[in-house]
Amino acid sequence: MKLDKNTVAKIAHLARLEVNESEEQSLLKDMNNILSFMEKLNELDTTGVEPLIYMTDEVNVFREDVVRQDISVEEALLNAPMADESFFKVAKVIDKPTA
Incomplete structure (x- = not known):
């Protein structure tokens, strides 16, 4: 199977890519090379070969989960730039909507 310029243009459109003339020629060559490589792979006899789902046999x-020592509220607030008795203080990031 060989691709042509129209097919590359259609693929670029579907992928929402802008492709100029020189890029189109390069893509056409690369895509045809990929397809010819895949055709070579199709020539291999794979009877009796199990499909590979995972790269390892590990399950x-x-x-x-290990419970570790928790830090207290006081310890958590020690390095906070702004804090009150038990909360972090942060700058206001949400304004009231204007009508």
Whole structure:
């Protein structure tokens, strides 16, 4: 299968890409190279080859949740630039809407 300029233009349009003439020629060459490589892969005999779903045989390689020492409110507020007794103070970021 060979692609032509119209197909590249259609793909660029669908991808919402602006492609100039020199880029179009480069893309056409690259896409045709990719397709010819895929055609080579289709020539391989893959009977008896299991499809690869995951790169490893590991299953659920997650660490266990471990409860660690919590910090107190006072410790959390020590490095805060602005704080009151138990809250961080931050600059106002939402204004009232004007009617």
